[in-house]
Amino acid sequence: MSNWDILWSSYDVFLNGFYNTLKLFGLSAVLAFILGSGIVFLLEGSRPRLKIPLRIFIDAMRMLPFLILAYLLYYGLPSAGIRMSAWTAGIIALVIYHGAYFAEILRGCRATFAQGQVEAAIAQGFSQPKMFMRIILPQLILKTRGLLGNQLIILLKDTAFLVIITVRELTAAASSLSSTYFIPMEAFIVVIGFYWMISIGLELLIKMIGRFGAKRGFENA
Amino acid sequence: MPETAAVSIRKLSKSFDGTEVLRDVSLEVQTGEVVSILGSSGSGKSTLLRCINWLERPDHGDIRIDGDRIGVSDSGKPMSRRELAGMRARLGMVFQGFNLWPHLSVLRNVTEAPIHVQGVSKAEAEERAMALLEKVGMVDKRNDYPYTLSGGQKQRVAIARALAMQPKVMLFDEPTSALDPELVGEVLGVIKDLSKEGYTMVLVTHEMEFARAVSDQVVFLDKGIIIEKSHPSEFFVNPKTERVRRFLELEVPVA
Numbered sequence: 001m002s003n004w005d006i007l008w009s010s011y012d013v014f015l016n017g018f019y020n021t022l023k024l025f026g027l028s029a030v031l032a033f034i035l036g037s038g039i040v041f042l043l044e045g046s047r048p049r050l051k052i053p054l055r056i057f058i059d060a061m062r063m064l065p066f067l068i069l070a071y072l073l074y075y076g077l078p079s080a081g082i083r084m085s086a087w088t089a090g091i092i093a094l095v096i097y098h099g100a101y102f103a104e105i106l107r108g109c110r111a112t113f114a115q116g117q118v119e120a121a122i123a124q125g126f127s128q129p130k131m132f133m134r135i136i137l138p139q140l141i142l143k144t145r146g147l148l149g150n151q152l153i154i155l156l157k158d159t160a161f162l163v164i165i166t167v168r169e170l171t172a173a174a175s176s177l178s179s180t181y182f183i184p185m186e187a188f189i190v191v192i193g194f195y196w197m198i199s200i201g202l203e204l205l206i207k208m209i210g211r212f213g214a215k216r217g218f219e220n221a
Numbered sequence: 222m223p224e225t226a227a228v229s230i231r232k233l234s235k236s237f238d239g240t241e242v243l244r245d246v247s248l249e250v251q252t253g254e255v256v257s258i259l260g261s262s263g264s265g266k267s268t269l270l271r272c273i274n275w276l277e278r279p280d281h282g283d284i285r286i287d288g289d290r291i292g293v294s295d296s297g298k299p300m301s302r303r304e305l306a307g308m309r310a311r312l313g314m315v316f317q318g319f320n321l322w323p324h325l326s327v328l329r330n331v332t333e334a335p336i337h338v339q340g341v342s343k344a345e346a347e348e349r350a351m352a353l354l355e356k357v358g359m360v361d362k363r364n365d366y367p368y369t370l371s372g373g374q375k376q377r378v379a380i381a382r383a384l385a386m387q388p389k390v391m392l393f394d395e396p397t398s399a400l401d402p403e404l405v406g407e408v409l410g411v412i413k414d415l416s417k418e419g420y421t422m423v424l425v426t427h428e429m430e431f432a433r434a435v436s437d438q439v440v441f442l443d444k445g446i447i448i449e450k451s452h453p454s455e456f457f458v459n460p461k462t463e464r465v466r467r468f469l470e471l472e473v474p475v476a
């Protein structure tokens with residue numbers, strides 16, 4: 001039996017890992033994006049007391065290696081009496097870490113947003129949340145789609161770190177197969193294929209948003 | 222009982238960083254009236270207009286729309302955001318820079334606030350929007366996006382957008398100043414039609430001929446003070462102050 005045959009016979013392990021990675025990625029990406037947008041909304045206008053803590057949060061996350069955050073949540077917090085499953089810890093780590101990055105990307109773009117459009121919305125009686133959701137956020141997404149796409153790919157790759165806190169995702173699957181059968185090369189090549197598949201899916205999504213934007217004159221992302 | 226003015230401004234003052242930009246400005250705009258605000262650059266015209274819908278917060282004085290005070294509730298406290306939004310919806314504003322929302326089609330620019338602020342049904346909002354786009358001659362472009370439009374077209378859509386909220390009063394801040402000369406006429410034409418239909422309008426403009434033709438009242442601001450307020454036949458022909466006379470000499474080209 002060749003090494004590839006061994007892998008083929010354990011395709012269910014890969015599929016399970018792939019499924020878990022997709023779930024981790026999908027859930028964290030959505031929640032992180034909501035968190036990032038929420039932060040940018042809170043940074044709007046008249047809430048000076050929130051500004052400083054939110055800035056500190058964003059910068060703290062940006063200066064922290066992701067792996068350490070994951071470690072801290074899973075292995076560190078129990079000593080403070082907070083215990084959670086590897087999955088929960090992993091998702092929380094991904095969400096707050098990448099949420100901070102999403103916030104930073106969107107905030108940077110918000111700072112260059114034409115004030116006139118905001119005034120037009122205020123003059124028409126829009127409430128702040130509605131204005132943010134309907135006027136500001138859609139344009140921030142169209143304008144930062146390239147950066148958001150990159151961040152999503154980084155998020156995807158960061159899911160692989162969670163193998164270290166025992167989450168059974170794609171990299172964990174490859175790692176366990178490779179150590180069971182001593183075929184690291186083949187096992188990891190297969191997972192690379194899976195990661196590429198997801199990344200290509202993401203690229204397509206960003207392209208679609210790009211076409212949507214181009215139709216509206218948002219050419220240069 | 223005297224009729225309630227559509228807009229009533231009393232003793233309005235406003236400073237930016239200690240510099241007084243408006244001082245003791247009082248002005249009444251009756252329903253159906255067109256009032257033009259003239260004055261040289263920096264005299265406070267935009268600030269006055271922006272105070273009316275509370276985009277700028279006045280330091281002193283009060284502003285009433287149809288008798289209701291904007292910005293300050295009956296109890297004397299500052300209005301809640303919701304109350305303020307409700308008052309603002311009575312005023313339609315058209316900006317020099319159009320300020321259309323680029324991610325939305327022409328039609329959606331016009332239906333957005335009626336649907337999401339006033340809670341009008343989509344069907345009704347679209348019906349309203351189509352009638353307004355018809356009025357400003359932009360029906361054919363309803364599915365286009367703002368970036369494909371000329372400045373004049375953008376401004377006509379912006380006017381339709383403001384009208385879609387069925388405001389009591391329309392405010393125009395130099396609606397043609399950002400336009401190429403050949404596009405000015407189409408926008409002024411729309412505004413003129415509105416004046417004929419009896420819309421109440423406050424208009425900041427540098428188009429003297431136009432102000433003369435459409436206004437019921439002309440107001441001249443000089444360094445934040447109204448120094449002249451009169452009917453255009455009086456204002457343009459027989460200005461009371463030396464300041465206005467000089468202004469008119471510079472602004473109105475000798476034919």
Ligand SMILES: Nc1ncnc2c1ncn2[C@@H]1O[C@H](COP(=O)(O)OP(=O)(O)OP(=O)(O)O)[C@@H](O)[C@H]1O
Nearest residue numbers: 237238242260261262263264265266267268269395
């Ligand atoms: N937000 C602001 N902060 C500080 N100063 C301001 C602000 N807005 C306006 N000003 C100042 O107030 C003065 C009046 O400005 P305003 O825009 O009302 O003039 P204007 O008559 O509309 O001029 P223009 O014809 O150039 O549009 C100007 O000196 C301007 O610099």
Ligand SMILES: [Mg+2]
Nearest residue numbers: 266267268395
């Ligand atoms: Mg101005």
